Amino acid sequence: MYRNSRLAILLPILLAAAVVLGLLLGRYLGRNTPEAQLRNLVEQLTHPTNKLAYTLSLIETEYVDSVSMDSLSEQVIPLLMEELDPHSVYIPKSEMEAVNEPLQGEFDGIGVVFNMAPDTVIVLNVIPSGPSDKAGVKAGDRIIRINDSLVAGQKIPNNEIVKRLRGKRGTQVKLSLERQGIAEPVEVEVTRGAIPIKSLEAAFMLPDSIGYIKLSQFAITSHNELITALNNLKAQGMKRLIFDLRGNPGGFLDQAIRIANEFLPADKLIVYTEDRNHNRTDEMSDGNGTIQELPLAVLIDEFSASSSEILAGALQDNDRGTIIGRRSFGKGLVQRQIPYPDGSALRLTVARYYTPTGRSIQKPYTNGDALGYEEDLWNRYRHNEFFSADSIHFNDSLRKVTPGGKVVYGGGGIMPDLFVPVDTTDVTRYFLEVSGRNILFRYTLEYADRHRDALNAVKTIPELQALLDADKELMNDFIRYAARNGVQPDYKDIARSRKLIEAQLRAYIGRNTPLNEAGFYVNIYPIDPVMLRAVEVLKTQNDHD
16 A cells, blocks of 8 residues: 655655655654644754764764765665565666666557567567557567667567657657568557556456456556456356456555445455554445455465455455465555665555454564565475465464354464465476476477467457467477477377366467467466366356346
């Protein structure tokens, strides 16, 4: 949750020792008037008993050599944040755009999805009606030069390519393209424009009137994207829904609340937050949700965090739908983003959130021990928690009961109603070789080159599946390709991993069509045990209009 206030904006301007803001801001927010808060805070900062501020003042006025206080602050503020919780951070100006961009809903660029394979920029997809589409860039093109600078074969890092392609809207970038079937480079000039960032990766129909939606993060546009997707799926006959939050690290709290509201009847508690003074803010459903009774399965895993956990916890504690997968990350802290005048910001933890039954799902941490916090998921793996629900233990003092009588626990993530372990049954040495050495992915890029016209013509999932089903030699062709690239066939391993390999081949090829991520996920579904379990659960539930 990122909110600005008059006080938060004014403080950095008035404080010469801005470095201490992170330690003192929470003490004064919400107390008296902004003017009184500022006056009291300045008095505290300038008093000799405040050792940190006093030390900075002495350095600035008494130190024998001149010192850049701005430079000193840039080094000290991150160290201060390291002594707090793992989610309070300082964001330098140079990193602000990259940090905020995924949540803002758009960026300025040329509108292509590309991949480096291995050191050539291959255009996988072109955003319809975007700048590159209007300029004539096509899926499958290789970008050889950017503004007359050679990039092909130069082993330029991916982030540097992104930097060269992006720029302010209205500016132009020249591209020299290698296009299959054309001997000479194709020269185009692209006028950069606003490119939407989709937080909703995929939405499509599965058999048995089941809709599937994959949300990758909670951005400023997420609720609107969800409503659009739901309306489209309803028009296709959706009677049940799988809502996939796996790998979703969170984002804006208000988006999680608005999305939860779509699923819940009126006057249900969605989440509440408490600050350091135990001031509580409740968020309630308003009864205007569009899918309050639709049979629902929500998928989570160990990388579902923050807003993902708020949504899953709200639904679980209100006995709405079935949570399926593995225990979520365990982030129950709320951050406020506080800007500095120079364009940097402090993302400071200002509250804790709680699920409707009163659970804090923040996993344990020690202030200043970021390493230990980061090792938590590795420790879960070592303790077999990804493979067995019996390996997961909760403190009975954190036990809660939902209105429907379901037992739930706080203290470290959302435990799903149905646990589905990581499945390694079909993972063989051969599969590890072809996937780990990127041979499988490289094959799909070359396949897409050979079938570019047919793939570009795909508009619907049935068209994609029919195209792939018609290629009876796909697997054999891949085996030969892998052999040419150093992985000889092991037919016993191939037989065991065949379903896994075929699904990934189809998924990566599907991503090389205008369907984008929908083309990927619809083909991964048959080997995804969590999705298969969700389908199994939903098929037993009655339809609702």
